[in-house]
Amino acid sequence: MRKLLPAALACVLVASACGTSAGDGTTTLNVFAAASLTEAFGALEKQFEAQHEGVDVRLNLAGSSQLASQINEGAPADVFASANEKNMDKVMDAGGVEGRPQTFATNQLTIAVAPGNPKGVEGFADLAREDLTVVVCAAQVPCGAATEEVERATGVTLAPASEEQDVKAVLNKVRLGEADAGLVYVTDVTSAGDKVDSVDFPESERAINEYPIAALSSAGEPELARQFRDLVLGEVGRKELTRVGFGAP
Amino acid sequence: MLWIPAGLALALVVLPVVGLLARTDYARLPELLTSGASLNALRLSLVTAVLSTVLCVLLGVPLAVVLARSRSRGVRVLRAVVLLPLVLPPVVGGLALLFLLGRNGFLGYLLDVTAGVRIPFTTTAVVIAQTFVAMPFLVVSLEGALRGAGDRYERVAATLGARPWTVFRRVTVPLLLPALGSGAVLSFARALGEFGATITFAGSLEGVTRTLPLEVYNQAEADVDSAVALALLLIVVAVVVIAVARPRALEGRP
Incomplete structure (x- = not known):
């Protein structure tokens, strides 16, 4: 028993360190989005999951600068939607963005x-x-x-x-x-x-704030990441964003 | 086999600090630490943490004595209530303070109408928030010591004709001094690191309510190097306080 406890503890530590892969056949898409997008992206998450069977979209909602730091420190992220360009630039400067970020909404x-x-x-x-x-x-x-x-x-x-x-x-x-x-x-x-x-x-x-979105170069699911980005940039995304008060770019 | 969990425990405490040290930009350190905002935050933190520690001692010592010496059932319930700030998330503590002392809180409304005093967004609010979260540390360590010591010295003093206040001053307090020291240091450390209740109840304004932890959070938004430098400053202050106030704790003597 004395030897078991530390061993069990070590297992717990190791398991939680690499716990992002779901073992039940579903694919996880990690979307990092600014906190102000909570409502709009919540709706888009449901739509995306309805269109893509077996895909679980996980929203990580926080302040854009925190998200940018997390991405640059290696957090598993497929898509990043920032509340301003500065924080998107931080990720881009670190080489984390695939292609060019695109503006999908404005706020004032x-x-x-x-x-x-x-x-x-x-x-x-x-x-x-x-x-x-x-x-x-x-x-x-x-x-x-x-x-x-x-x-x-x-x-x-x-x-x-x-x-x-x-x-x-x-x-x-x-x-x-x-x-x-x-x-x-x-x-x-x-x-x-x-x-x-x-x-x-x-x-x-x-002082109009522009919201950029980008698929990330470290994405585990690059194709799904691009599809989610396109959903946000497309007509469906526009409708959800307008509903909660965002302006069009 | 104790050394494995002990090592894990030590690693959990020490390694994050090592990570912080490894990330510090030492070349820019002096410049980052001597900016006006940093110095204002440091000054505010030291002043408010000292004030709230004093408040904790002035109010917490009598409370601990009452809790430890009373035998009524109601007091036992009170003891659990005193521990509440330890388990409440600090943000909830801040909200609770707002609901009491805010403009629409019942005490806050009374103060505003009768005396024209408003507590939120003031340095007073910072001290109240810090005292709220730090007080249990003092009360718990004192109460434990009091129970361990028992009350036979006090009873002897009383049979020799000492009045209650004299007993408290000449017997109880001297007996308590070691526990009071460690309780006060714990309270000070907790007050120094206080974040959630402060930002919720007092807000964040340079020189008025933005203490060092709030400034760290603020800087982290724009310049992580600066936030790391400030965090280092916070650690140094905490270590100095522990070393000065409890040198025996560092040497491992009781």
Whole structure:
């Protein structure tokens, strides 16, 4: 018994280290997608699996920069859909992309406020008002970079109460009532339903975020990876993406 | 045969740190560590972790004594409740704090209306979050020591005519000092590394609420080298604190 335990432990460690191959005849397609794509890609996953029998699409949803790091560190990934070009470039510079990435969707900022807009926010310039608690994304993440761009374009400087690490955290601060207004993407407001209202502002045109997708050169299933990419780029993908609020490239 | 699992345990703790050291960009290290954002984060982390450790000691010592010495059944239930922050995911802890002290939380609403005080997004919120997650470490280590020691010295002191407060000050506290030391170090270390409750409850703003762990996460988005350098700084601070506060622990003496 004394000798068994360490041996069993070692087995567990080894098995979990190489646990990506499914032993039951199904093929796994690993799709790494930005967190903002959760809803749209969830629907596309089902469609793809319905069209391809024996294929299990696994979505890994996280911040684009985390996904890019994971891919560059050798995580098993077949397709990468990023929320901005910078993180796709990181993977491309490391030689991880097959062919050229293609833009499949756009997203832009909007102001999330409490339902009914009780504080009467009317546009971007209002966010500098002193009576408002405003929350934005940190400059290091895509939504924060877009926020900075809009600030530069409008000459309005914000004094946020917090610079959050991702756009969902900003949205949550508004939903919980801790912040009066937050800068998020149009798609985030769509997915929040009636929990928040949004105030669109024309200056958001100055910072449009482009979403690139690519099949990866390390793909275990290169043919399936290309097919999934084409599904996203095609008519079906367009429909799902539009439904959740993404713009066309 | 203990050495195999012991070796595995050691490897699990040490090897990731070795990985971190191997990945550090030593040439850029001074430049990365002395940036304004890093120094602000370090300063904020040290100040808040010290404050929350002090709070943990001031509030946790009486709590541990009450828990260890009471014989009522209700107190035994309380002991389990005190451990909650240990098992709660920190993000959930942060949400719980928001629901209590946030603008729509019942205490937070009261504070806002009566005193005009708002806790979220302030350094106070960071200290509260750190105290919340760190306190159980202090209480648990003290309570264990108290139970081990028993209360015969206190009873003797009382029969010799000492008042309860004198007994607590002159007998209980000195007996507890070693456990208090290790409990305080544990609390400080936990407060220093606190991330989830802080980012949920206090937000993240340079110089106000962005402590070192939050800055590491922030930098990891843009520049992994910088995040690794900061993580190294966090490790160095933790090791220094352990070495200074518990030199005997390092030498293996009891």
